[in-house]
Amino acid sequence: MAATPRSEARDAFSRRLLEVAHRHLADKGAAGLGMRALARDLNVTPGALYRYVKSRDDLLTLLIVDAYESLGRAVEEAEEAIPRDNLEGRWLAVWRAARTWALGHRNEYGLIYGTPVPGYQAPPETIPAASRISLLLARIASEVAASGRGAPSSGQPELAPGVLKDIERVRLWTIEQGLPANASDEMILAVLRDWTELFGCISMELFGHYVGSIEAGSAFLDEVARRSFGELQELARS
Numbered sequence: 001m002a003a004t005p006r007s008e009a010r011d012a013f014s015r016r017l018l019e020v021a022h023r024h025l026a027d028k029g030a031a032g033l034g035m036r037a038l039a040r041d042l043n044v045t046p047g048a049l050y051r052y053v054k055s056r057d058d059l060l061t062l063l064i065v066d067a068y069e070s071l072g073r074a075v076e077e078a079e080e081a082i083p084r085d086n087l088e089g090r091w092l093a094v095w096r097a098a099r100t101w102a103l104g105h106r107n108e109y110g111l112i113y114g115t116p117v118p119g120y121q122a123p124p125e126t127i128p129a130a131s132r133i134s135l136l137l138a139r140i141a142s143e144v145a146a147s148g149r150g151a152p153s154s155g156q157p158e159l160a161p162g163v164l165k166d167i168e169r170v171r172l173w174t175i176e177q178g179l180p181a182n183a184s185d186e187m188i189l190a191v192l193r194d195w196t197e198l199f200g201c202i203s204m205e206l207f208g209h210y211v212g213s214i215e216a217g218s219a220f221l222d223e224v225a226r227r228s229f230g231e232l233q234e235l236a237r238s
Contacts, residue, residue, distance in 0.1 A: 014052065017038075017052060017053070018063065018066055020042055021063055022107070024037065024038060025063065025107050025108075025111065029110075030063075030110075030111055030120075031117055031118060033059060034056075035056055035059070038059070057120055060111075060120055061122065061123055061125065063108075064111060064112055064126050064129075065125070066108075067105070067108035067111055067112050068112055068130045069129050069132075070101070071098065071112075071132075074098075074101040075094050075098050075101065075132070075133050075136065076132065076136060077097075078096065078097035079094050079136060079140075081093070087140060087143055087147070087229075088226070088229050090140050091229045092225050092226070094133065094136055094137060094140070094198075095198055095221055095224075095225040096225075098133060099217070099218065102206055103206070109202070109206060113202075113203055114203075114207070133195070133198075137191055137195055138174050138191050141183075141190070141191045142174075142179050142180055144233060144236050145183060145235070145236045146180075146236075148233070148236025148238075159185060167188045170188055170192065171183060171188055174188075187232070190231055190232055191232075193228075194228040194232075201217075201220065205217040
């Protein structure tokens with residue numbers, strides 16, 4: 001369907017709204033976002049603004065989805081630039097690109113991985129955008145598993161019932177995303193750990209928790225990423 005002048009105007013205002021809201025986010029933080037101040041900087045009445053976003057929470061959701069989509073695009077583009085048969089290179093590209101984006105978008109990163117905004121609970125529509133990187137890690141891991149024998153590893157400690165339940169939930173989700181259904185519990189657990197380590201490392205560096213310990217943030221992240229990939233290979237060979 002061809003765009004109409006009205007739809008084009010709405011899209012242009014939406015882009016401007018996000019741009020100004022990001023500036024407010026940088027200046028005042030997520031908790032300081034105010035609809036009246038935003039309307040003033042957009043040169044519209046509060047009533048006109050509320051025709052685009054119904055509340056501050058709706059605005060936060062737009063910003064959160066926009067941040068996740070921006071991060072997802074950056075990481076996917078970096079991963080796609082690596083030859084398909086270079087699984088380790090693709091794995092490292094995901095980790096490196098996520099860190100690079102975070103360093104260049106500190107406020108947006110803080111919005112999605114920092115301190116929760118008091119009183120705000122992210123709605124389900126944020127989940128697809130938030131899942132882009134975890135799904136990409138799972139896809140690469142499934143190819144690593146396919147490159148080995150892919151049998152469940154022996155001699156692993158027994159997993160707690162609650163963890164097994166979570167793993168099964170994740171397995172069902174990955175199947176819905178088109179990934180193979182035969183991933184072992186240990187492989188799923190490993191990817192969940194890797195996803196946690198990826199953003200744990202970035203957050204520790206970005207929010208100043210490495211002061212006095214880790215100074216070579218990029219090299220340290222690479223080391224963690226390489227070791228995590230090696231563990232995936234060991235699971236695939238076991």
